[in-house]
Amino acid sequence: QSALTQPASVSGSPGQSITISCTGTSSDVGNYNFVSWYQQHPGKAPKLMISEVTKRPSGVSNRFSGSKSGNTASLTISGLQAEDEADYYCCSHAGRTTFVVFGGGTKLTVL
Amino acid sequence: EVQLLESGGGLVQPGGSLRLSCAASGFTFSNYGMTWVRQAPGTGLEWVSTISGSGKGIYSADSVKGRFTISRDNSKDTLYLQMNSLRAEDTAVYYCAKGTVVGTRAFDYWGQGTLVTVSS
Numbered sequence: 001q002s003a004l005t006q007p008a009s010v011s012g013s014p015g016q017s018i019t020i021s022c023t024g025t026s027s028d029v030g031n032y033n034f035v036s037w038y039q040q041h042p043g044k045a046p047k048l049m050i051s052e053v054t055k056r057p058s059g060v061s062n063r064f065s066g067s068k069s070g071n072t073a074s075l076t077i078s079g080l081q082a083e084d085e086a087d088y089y090c091c092s093h094a095g096r097t098t099f100v101v102f103g104g105g106t107k108l109t110v111l
Numbered sequence: 112e113v114q115l116l117e118s119g120g121g122l123v124q125p126g127g128s129l130r131l132s133c134a135a136s137g138f139t140f141s142n143y144g145m146t147w148v149r150q151a152p153g154t155g156l157e158w159v160s161t162i163s164g165s166g167k168g169i170y171s172a173d174s175v176k177g178r179f180t181i182s183r184d185n186s187k188d189t190l191y192l193q194m195n196s197l198r199a200e201d202t203a204v205y206y207c208a209k210g211t212v213v214g215t216r217a218f219d220y221w222g223q224g225t226l227v228t229v230s231s
Binding site for chain 2: 034046098099100101
C-alpha cells in the first residue's frame with residue numbers, strides 16, 4: 001500500500017496560482033475517478049476540498065479546482081490567499097483490497 | 112449540522128488494547144459509510160479502516176489487519192474501532208470521517224480526532 005507521491009512543498013505569492021501534483025499508479029489514480037483532496041491547517045482536522053477528481057463541495061471556494069491525466073491528479077489553487085497556507089493531501093480509491101490510499105502531503109506556503 | 116465526536120484515546124502500553132468511539136449526529140448515520148484515518152505526530156494521513164452503512168462491507172489497511180476491528184451501532188449512531196496488540200507505531204491522532212453521498216471513497220466531514228499514545 002504505497003502512498004501516492006506529492007511534492008513536499010510548494011509556494012506562491014498572493015494572487016498567484018499554484019498546482020500540486022499527486023502521482024499514483026494504474027491501480028489507483030489511473031484506474032478510478034475517485035481522487036479527493038484535503039486541506040489541513042495546523043492542529044485541525046482535514047477538510048474536503050475536491051472529490052471525484054473535479055467536484056467542489058458546497059462552501060469551497062471556486063479558486064480550488066482538480067484534474068487528472070493518466071496516473072497523475074492535480075489540485076490548482078488560483079488567486080492565492082494567506083489563508084490557503086496549509087498542508088494538502090490527495091487521496092484515491094485503490095480497489096477492494098487496498099481500498100483507499102493517501103498522498104504524503106504537500107505544505108503550501110504563501111509568501 | 113453534521114457532528115462527529117471521537118473519544119476513547121489515551122496512553123496504553125505496547126500489547127494493550129483500546130476502543131475508540133465516534134458519536135455521530137446531524138445526518139442519517141445508517142445511510143453512510145464511515146472511515147477511520149490516523150495521523151502519526153508530524154506525519155501525513157493514513158487510511159485505517161472503512162465500514163459500509165449497513166456494516167456488511169469492511170475494509171482495513173494491511174498495517175492493522177488482524178489487530179484492529181471497525182464496527183458500528185446504527186441504533187446508537189456510533190462508530191467504533193477496537194484496537195488490540197497495540198504497537199508504538201500505532202501512536203497517532205485517530206479521526207473518524209463520514210463518507211460522501213456517492214460512497215466511502217471520499218470523506219466530507221471529520222471529527223476533531225482523539226490521540227492514542229502507545230508507550231511503556
